[in-house]
Amino acid sequence: MNVQMDYEVNEGAAGGGENGGTSSPEPAAVIEPAVQARFDMDLFMTQFSAYLEVQMDKMSEKSSWEMKKMREESSGEIKRMGDRMDKMGVKIGHKMSAEVVVVRDEVKRCEIRVQRELKESASKLCGGIEGLTREVEKLMVGQQELSEHDHFDETQYELGRADNLRKLNPNAVPTKFAFTPFRIDMMDNENLNYRQPQSGNWHSFLRVDENKEELFSFLSKQVTESIDVPDKQLIATDGEQVIAVPPCADTAALAPCNHEEADTRMMLHAAAAMKSGHRRVLIRTVDTDVVVLAVWMAQELNEVVDELWLALGTGKNFRYIAAHELSATLGPDKAKALPIFHAITGCDTVSSFAGHGKKTAWAVWETFPEVTNAFLDLASAPSEISEDTLATLERYVVLLYDRTCTCSEVNLARKKLFAKKSRSIEAIPPTQAALVQHVKRATYQGGHCWGQSLVPHCYLRSPCDWGTRSHRRGGGAVYVSNSISLY
Structure with a gap:
């Protein structure tokens, strides 16, 4: 801002003054620079305040107008949303009503169908009761006729x-x-x-x-x-003793016999026949356990027997099995380990692995031959199971449940299969504690019981030391599997 400096010049009369002539001009007033700066600042502040007031008034008017416009737009949007929600509510109500009608019709149809089926079942039941009544009457008549004769x-x-x-x-x-x-x-x-x-x-x-x-x-x-067949020896069991026709001079290899299972006693009699000079033996059975024991015995007595045959099954399932050929095909180690394999994968007294049968277990044995030594160790009827054997069996069970799993312990495999592969609780291996009890039961059956099939008098330990516990019932003891709680 430029400030004009005004000077007042007074002209004296001609000839005026001491010099009698014209005098030099003098400023009327002198303004200090500080005063001038303060003056300029006051003027600037006044003008700036006026400018701000004008701008504030304009902004207030503009914001008021914008707020009014936004309020009007919001009210319109809320009204439109309300209208849409009303329409949606009407549509949903109509749809739910239609669904209710459909469900009601379906319920009625189900009731009619159930009533019809109940009537048909009742009619069939009445007919069955009438037929049963007629059969009972016939039986009573037949019983009376039989009583007379x-x-x-x-x-x-x-x-x-x-x-x-x-x-x-x-x-x-x-x-x-x-x-x-x-x-x-x-x-x-x-x-x-x-x-x-x-x-x-x-x-x-x-x-x-x-x-x-x-x-x-x-x-x-x-x-x-x-029965009296010339040139034939007939031997029948009678408790712990045997009855021989014609009488045998020596039955020490057969009696007294304390075997509890007929399976092992059949092996004992077949072995006695082999040792007496019979090189070809036939065993008639319908039990898989007998087949397993026959293959094992063909390997144990391969020096005294040429052919050991099994007549297995009944009716259309009847067939002959050459146990000696199976034993030779398997080889010495697998044939001797076969009873333990059969027991550990499930037999009459030992449970099986859920969802994994003999074929799967045999395929795993083929891909993991290291378990053969563990089976042979258990087949020798050990007094206790070694840690190395249990470790090998753990790896075998892990592979049984998952061929691609790299874990060596069943507990780690359980965690991996359950957490990472989302397996159900029935599709994962047993715990290590449960597996130890399972192996004990298999060892007792396959090693201690079946392993003494060829001796008449077995010396067995208490089953309570091998994965079972005693349960008193009536006048005797019943042995059941030890239960393992999972926490």
Whole structure:
């Protein structure tokens, strides 16, 4: 801002003054620079304040207008959203009503179908009851007719035995099972009638161990007394003893025998026949355990037997199996380890791995031959299982559940398969503690029990030391698997 400096010049009269002439001009006033700067600043502030007031007024008017415009736009948008929500609500209501109608119709159709099926089932049940009633009437008539022609009279029994038991004569004609009612709770040695089954409770009769022992003893004696084949040796078991026809000079290899399983006793008799000079032996069976033991025995007694055959199965499934050829194909180690493999992958007394059968386990054995030495160690009936054997079996079980898993311990494999591969709890290996108990049970069955098949008198440890526990029931003990809790 430029400030004009005004000077006032007074002209004196001509000739005025001391000099009598014109005088020099003098400024009317002199303004200091500081005063001038303050003046300029005050003027600038006044003008700037006025400018700010004008601008603020303009901005206030503009913001008020914009706020009003935004308020109007928001009100319009809210109204439009409300209208859309009302329309959507109407549509949803109509759709839900339609769905309710469909569900109601479906429920009605289901009710009608269920009522129709119930009526049909009731009609079939009534027809079945009527047919059953007719069959019962026929049975009653047949029972009455049989009672009139009963061949079991007192003349067919041998009386006066020292043990007060009665036995049917060999020439008796057993036309039917029409005896005194069977009672399990009255098992004594004074009256044989309580041990005689009726036609409807034969299975209950065989559930009692004493009944089976007496029945088998009776059958053995009847067979040996009634069969006489020249140039043939017949041997039948009778408890721990044997009955030989014609009598044998030496039965020490067969009796007394404390085997609890018929499977191992069959091996004992077959081995005795082989050692007596019979180079070709045939075993008739329907049990897989007998096949496994026969293959094992063919390897154990390969020096005294040429051919060991098995007649396996019944009906359309009947076939002959050459156990000696299977043993030779497997080789010495696998043939001797076969009972342990069979026990550890599941048999009558040892559980199997869920979802993994014999074929899968055999394929893993083929790809992991290191487990053969572990099987052979267990087959030798050890007093305890070594850590190396358990470690090898752990790796075998891991591969059984997952061929690509690199873990060596089942606990780590369980974690990996469950957490990273989302396996279900049934599709992962057992815990290490459960596996140890499983291996103990397999060792007891495959090594201690089956391993003594060729000796008449077995010396077995308590099963409680090998993965089972004793459970008292009635007058005896029942051995069940140890339970392992998972936390």
